[in-house]
Every structure is written in structure tokens, then in C-alpha cells.
Amino acid sequence: MASQQPAFAGSDFSVPMSVEQITRMAQDYEYNPMIPLRYWLRSAASLLKEASIYENEGHDEQAYLLLFRHAQLVLVHLADHPEAKQPNNRKALIQAEKDVRQNLKKLEILKPRINKRYERYSQLMKERQSRKSTPTALDDTIPSRSQRPPDPALTGVPQPLEAGENRELAVRLAQKELDRRATVRNASRQISTPEDQGRRTTGVGDSPGQGVDRSSRRADDDIARRIQEVRMNIDEWPVDRPRSTRSDHVQSTIRRPSAQSAQSTYKYPSVPKHRQADVQAPPTEPQQFDNGPSAPPQRPPKETVHQAHPTVPDLSPPPRPDKVSSPPPLPEKGMPVADASPSQSDLNPSTFTFKPSAYLENGTPLRTVFLPPTLRTRFLSLAYDNTRRNLETCGILCGTLISNALFISKLLIPEQESTSDTCETVNESAVFDYCDSEDLMMLGWIHTHPTQTCFMSSRDLHTHSGYQVMLPESIAIVCAPSKDPDWGVFRLTDPPGLKSVLSCTQTGLFHPHAETNIYTDALRPGHVFEAKGLEFEVVDLRPRK
Template sequence: MAASPLQASHPMSAKEISLKAADFQFNPFIALRYWLRTADTLLREAHIYEREHNDPQAYLLLMRYANLVAEKFPEHPAARLPENRQAMKAAQRTLLEVLDRLEVLKPRIDMRYRSWQKTLERRKEAAAALEGERPPSRSRLEYAASDPAVAGNSMTLAAAENSELAVKMAHMEIRRRDAARRASRHTGVSEEDEQERRTAGLWDDWEAALSQDGQRSLRRDDQMQLNMEASRRRLDGSHDILPEGLNTRPSKAPPRTARPDQRSVDRNDRQRNGHSEYRYPSIAKSQPFTYDEDSYNTRARSNSPRRVLLPPKPPKEKLESSGSSIQPPRKPNKSLAESVDSPGVSASTDPSSFTFRPSAYLENGNPLRTVFLPPTLRSEFLAHAAPNTRRNLETCGMLCGTLISNALFISKVVIPEQESTSDTCDTINESAFFDYCAAEDLMVLGWIHTHPTQTCFLSSRDLHTHSGYQIMMPESIAIVCAPSKNPSWGVFRLTDPPGMQSVLNCRKTGLFHPHDEANVYTDALRPGHVCEAEGMEFSVVDLRP
């Protein structure tokens, strides 16, 4: 039965959100281009949350961006390389506007928090006057209070249990955004301004500028360093976070940041591992946190992964032979009218009036937003991949979509230009893919690829590829289609921990190398954070020549 709309226990203060924003691991061994794309994703998400009036989550994402740019990026070994100089300068320019936006959001957040504190005090006084009164159990809500996206919101809904509402609302919102983009093209808005408004910080094409700018610039580097130091001082002096003299300039979408080196994500290391056999990682069930209503505590369900020893030199790492870890498609969920008690909520309701709760949690306890996946997406993608599949060649596509009310909706599969073998698929001409995403205001939510003759699993090189996506967005998924095997498909993510850390710290090469951890990746379908949503509209866009 679907959950009723609820209010998460209380809002968070700006100081609490700031501490949470700083709670992430920065790995300098990850290529700087991935971190730059991560920063861009943070800006895009923050812009959407702010547009939906979800100030706490926008504040968290902007704070994390500021921490990355001001504190972490200068420490990266590649930060001063010529090929990254332009991107670093663009990020620094954007940082100044981000700090201004934080100054606008902070008083709104703290005002709401103080209002809640006063209300709580009055309720306590009233409760104390009523002898023997017991407060109701709020264990689910207390846990949600640590997530700024839902803490203190007037109404939160369980996304998966209300998928019919979510799909209808997503269709309306996506059409509204499309109409707004089309209208902007008839109002004399320049192409550059339109791009900036749409993307809130997607990559610019900076390679050409770099070739002209190459030799200018110890003075610019020195100025950039001074700006970094000034930004750090602003952050250090404002951990609560910002000075009293607040800038009241209206918040606006940040300028576009620069696109980092658009080298292909290389899954095609062609030197095979020379060992005759080793133990491959097995896949465990997704392990979301569950709520114990009686004890007010959360606990995690855990399944011990099994290891499977395979024959010598297999072309891919094998998934557990049992198909039990792959969840069959579920029946469409009840509509909101049948599942919640609020008649005022419908598909036409403004997305800013309610928020979808996280549907699962990482192994470290961090929330995962629901990803809505069209059930027919796999078959449509396989139809486009069929010519390659018949020739025993892999095909890959990018899962793109948008963020609405704290849930992620996959609305397009974009097939970029690529080069394939029986075991690998490398994207080429990535600039065309990013240009398309910019024009359509799309976020990258993961990827999908085929195993023409192999089983359904993530190879060691697949794991390294996916770590780049999951760094950018924890909810990113990898869909594997193995049409000739059973199970024929799966939806996966890296465990965190231990999978993300194991893969990111791995320095081994070759297509078929083992990782030290057994539980490297897991099924992301429910009870994970991915929900198949009947009726979710999508399209396949083939950019191949």
C-alpha cells in the first residue's frame, strides 16, 4: 500500500546543511575532467532545486560546488596542466556567482529553521500541559531529517509507490520545459544566452579558446590563485556560513562552465590479463536501508555475496548463475488518488508543492533518489543495436533525462558515435553528444550497453567506466543487455562502500583484471532505487552517421 503524504520531521539549518555538504571524499587519482563534470552536474541540479523552491537542497549542492572549486580542485595533480587551465578559470569565475547565490539562500533557510524552532517550543509547552500525552511515532521522518531535499518539506511522497502520478507529472513538466525552450527561440534571445538559461552550467566548447590562450599567462594564473584564496576566506568566514552583510541580488542560473578534455571514456584497454584464472566479483542484492517503526532506528538488509570460479581466460566477468537477483518488471502502481489521502495533489500540481522521498540508500547511508525507467526502453535500444548484435559487436547508449521533485526521469537514450568490438565499445566525437544534451537540456543519468554473446554482468573495464558516471551522480546506473542469455538484462550500480573505493583506487590494467573486493556492484532495481514506470514516455536518438 502506498504511503500517505508526510512531512519530514523538521527543516535543517544552514550550518547543518554546510556540514553535510562538506562530507564527501575527494579522490585526486580520479581524472580532473570527471571532477569538472561532477561540478557541472551539481550546478545543474542546484538550479532545478532552486527553481522548485527547494532551497535546502539547492544550498547543499552549491556549497559542495564551492568546496570543490575553492578547496579541492587546486589540490588536484592535473589542476595546473595547460589542457585544464581554461576549465579551471571558468570554474573559478562561476564560483563567485555561486557564493552570491548562497548568500541569497542562507537567510531564507535560517528563517524557516527559526520559525520551526519557535513552533516546536509552543507545541512542547502545550504538550506539557496535557498530562500523559504521548507524541506519535515518527521514525521514518526522523531518518529523513538528515536529507536536506526532504527535511521539513510540507509534503513528501514515496516515489515508487506513486509512479503513476510521477509519470503524469513528469510528462507535463517536460512538455512545459520544452515549450519554454521553443518560445525562447522566438523572442530574440541570443543562442549563447539561451544555452546559459537552459543548461545552468553545461560545458562550453573551450578547446578552441585554449589554442588561442595557450601562451598568455602567469599573470592570469596568479590572479586565479588570488581569487581562489579570496573564495576560501569567504567560505571559512561563513561556515555558518556567510557574513551578516548579505548580498540581496536575485539568484540566477550560473554561467556555463568550461568543458574538460572530451576524450572518450576508454573501456578498450586491449591488453588482456595474462592470468589463467581468478575469482571474479559476484553481485549482491541491493541493500537499501529499511525503517523499523517500533524501535525508531534504521537497519540495512544484507546478503552475503557468493564468489564464482570460472574457466580460464573468460572474456567477461561472470554474474551469479542464478537469475534471482534480477527483478521481473512490476505491475503499474496505483494512482495517487487511490494511494494517498490528499485530494489536493494531482498530476497537474506544481512540482514544487511536494517532494519525492528517497527510495533507497547507499551502503554508507546516503540517500538515493528514485530513477524512473521506462519498461520498454531495453527493447527499443536492442532494436537499434540489432545490426551490431548480429555481427557480435557491442553497442552503447547514454541514459539521459531530467530531475523533477527530487526524482530522476529517463526520457531519452542517446546513441553516440562509437567504435565497437565483441568485448568493448568506445564513444567518439563526444562533443556532438554534449552539444545535443545542451540543446535539449538533458542530464546524463547512466548508460546502457549490450553483451552480444556474453552473460549479464559488469566486466572489470565496465566497472571502471561506471565509476566515472557514479562520481558525477550517485544514482547513475548501468544497464546491461545480454539478449542470448538468461537473465537477459540487469540494472546495476557500484556498492559504496566497498565497490566505489575498490574501483577508484585500482591501478590495474587490462580488460579482465580482478578487484580485491567481492561485493563490488549490486542490483539497482527495487528494492534498490530504480523503478520501472509504466507509461513513461521516451525516445531513442541515434547520433551515429
């Protein structure tokens, strides 16, 4: 597989990393306790979904990073979140801690494989240096601050692919992999029992009324004891301050690691004992933003689905999706008609890896997002009646991760209430239930401006911040059918855009922000590429008229 190639081509993309280096990178993210806990819980669930895909494709380093980040986020930060004691959030946190227990075993399996590759690389570099006339010390594989940080998803990949030059290959790869996953998912549903299905849908959307049985608690205690035994043989993992003092600093934005901790060894976060969920208190609505001077804004009317809604999953089947396919791509001029690309049987996600197509302003790599070119036209046809009546329409862009790229494969139209300037999602839990049942990631959203130009309004910015705080690659497509240009693909800058919007306390449909560089085009140039032939399905959750 790609991550196990022995050849090191000297490129930053192919340099193996040690577990300690990956661990430091896993802690290097910004955590803001003023962001509602439901956002962070969805982020944690997304980390696990991505880690599973990377692990299956043989990208051990990236899988390790995501699993460790999930453990650190849940056990160090979310346990001390201001909303952690709410009954519905306690239930979700208990489930997240159970996930960490299981994932720590995976980390122990991945660790020796990663270190073996790194030690082999280090030995080769030492031998190479010894042959030089002026030996130099082996440099750390993490570059200086003036350079972009390494990408663990590309570790050991001799020749990562450029998205713009391999769109046809990407389409073929996605079609085969999406078909394979659908087959596995359908087969799993056929052999599972209703009780099994209920257990698989637990987590963020659990009902607080569900208790934890004794056998489950005994199994968790056994796992915890085994983890403690393993942990005794691991060096101490650095945490900036003791748990008892971290709660005194929950109002500040925390970023790890510091320069001092970069020289330290590590240890997995301690897994707390399993707590009994509070089954007496009724479920509460997700807490809204406060309007205090340091709190993020209240939820805007146009805000679409990007919150975890702690309700019992709706087990009713979703509407039958309509499959839409773009026309097959025509041969490029000067190119032979014969297809010299890999055959369909050779298309394996572990064989191909797409490199980042762009970077955030802070240097974080952005994975490629492949967008079906006909999705926008199909969405406008579904929104036609609303557009004619000067009402906005919104949809959710869903998809999955394949070969270190994100493929939009579903256009989900939620139940919604619209005005000429706003679009608010109704029954958000139905959207999350559907995405969970289909193993989908929410990659962004699309909406219309019936009479306005193609731009991101202040409400659009607040809506999109909820997506981008969970997934940096999230995009917002704006369609303005009566204007020129009539559409655009955008993301918030980071910095300053994302942080500015998250800290904004202004209300109202349209309000200014101090920064001028608050959002940018994600398509020209950017990390989004249209891919002719990429199929997608439309799922309309709106009530039938």
C-alpha cells in the same frame, strides 16, 4: 510550495535545518585528487544544474547545499588539483570560478529564508518542551551516526511520496514538466542571438583560444568586491588547513567535515581574482590514468561517455529524435476507473516531492530513477545488427530531475567502435554538446552482451565508476538477449565497490577484484522503478549508412 509548509509532522523528513547544518553536510563528501579533473568538472556542472532545478521548485535547503558544495569543490579542491595548470583545464576552472561568483549572491538570498524556517521550528520545539513536566534541551536536528542523515531535499515536506505507489502520478508530472521545459528552451533559442548562444555554451567545453574581455573582468572584479563586503559580516568558515599546506596532501582522499569542525561556524570560500586564460597553448587531449601503484586504471576500451571533453561545441543540429511512448497503464484490480489523482493543471513539481527509494551502503540517500519499461526493447532493436554479428552496442541514458526524482527521457546512441567484448565511444564531445543544449543529465548507460551472461564485467565496472563518481544514482543496464536472465540494472556498492574500482590499477579485458560485494541490483530492490507510460526519445548520433 512544499518546502514552505509550516506544519512539522514530527518526521525526520519535515524537520527544518539551519544554514550551518546544511553547510556541514555540503562539505561531507569524498574528494580524490587522483580522479581526473575532467570528471570533477562535469560533477561541478551537474551540481549547478541540479541546484537550479531545486531552486525553481522551492527546495531552498537542497539548492543551498548544492551551491555551497559547488563553491567548496571548485575553490578549495579543484584549484589545487594536479591537472589544474593544464591550459585547457585552466580555462574551465576560470569559468567555474565565475559561476561561483554568481552563485554566492544566490546563497545570500537563500540564507535568511532557510534560517527563518529553522528559527521558527526551534521556537516551536522550545515551547513544546516548556510544557512538559521534565524539560529537556533541544536536540540537534541532525541525528546521531547510528541514524541516517537528514535529507535537505525533504525539509519542510509533510508527506513525501513513495515512488512505487505513485508511478502513474510521476509519469503525468514528468510529461507536463518536460513539455514545459521544452517550450521554454525553444522560446529562448528563438529570441537569442548567435553570440548569446555561444556565451551560454561556455564552460567545460570551451576552447582555450577564447579570451576574456575587459568588460567581463571589470564586472567580475565588482562582484568580487561586493562579495568581500558581505563576507566581512560572516563568521569564519572552517577549513581543515591553510591553502598553502593543503597541496602537500593531494595524494590522500579527503572527507569533510571532521567531528571538530562540526562545532565551528562557517564562511564562504574565498573567490580568487580572475586569471587570464592561457591562450597560446593548443588544446590537449584529456590526461589518462597512470599505472602507478596509487593511480586509478587507464581508460578501458569499453568506457563510454562520462568525461568532459574540452573542445569547441559542435553547433550542427542533432538528428531529429524519434519519440517512443509506452502504452497507457491499465487500471489496477479493485481500483475505481475514475481518476481521483490531481488534475493536469494541478501538476506542479513544487507541490510534490518523492522520497529516496534506497540508500548507499554508507547511508547516503538515493533518489528514485524512473525508467521507461519499453526503453530496453527499443535499444535491443537498434542493436540488433550488431548483436547478430556478435558485436556489443552501448547507449547513454539521459534525463532530468523533477520533484526530487530522476526521469530517464532520452536514449542517446553515440558514435562507437565495437568488438565482441568491448564498446568504445567515438566523438564524445558531440554527446556532451547535445546534453548541454537540451539541459540533460547523464543518468547511466546501457549495453549488450551478445553471447555472455547478464553480469558486470571488470571493464563494465571501470566504465560505470566514471558515471557513479559524478552521480551516485547512476545505473548500468546490461542486456544479454540470448541468456536467462536477459537483462539487469546495476550500481556499484559504496563502500566497497566504487572505491575499490577507482583504486584498481589492473588492465586487461577481464581481471578480478578482491571484494565480492562490488556491485548490486538497483531494480529489485533498489532505487530504480519502471514507470508505464513514461515517454522517451531516441537520438542516434551514429553515422548514417
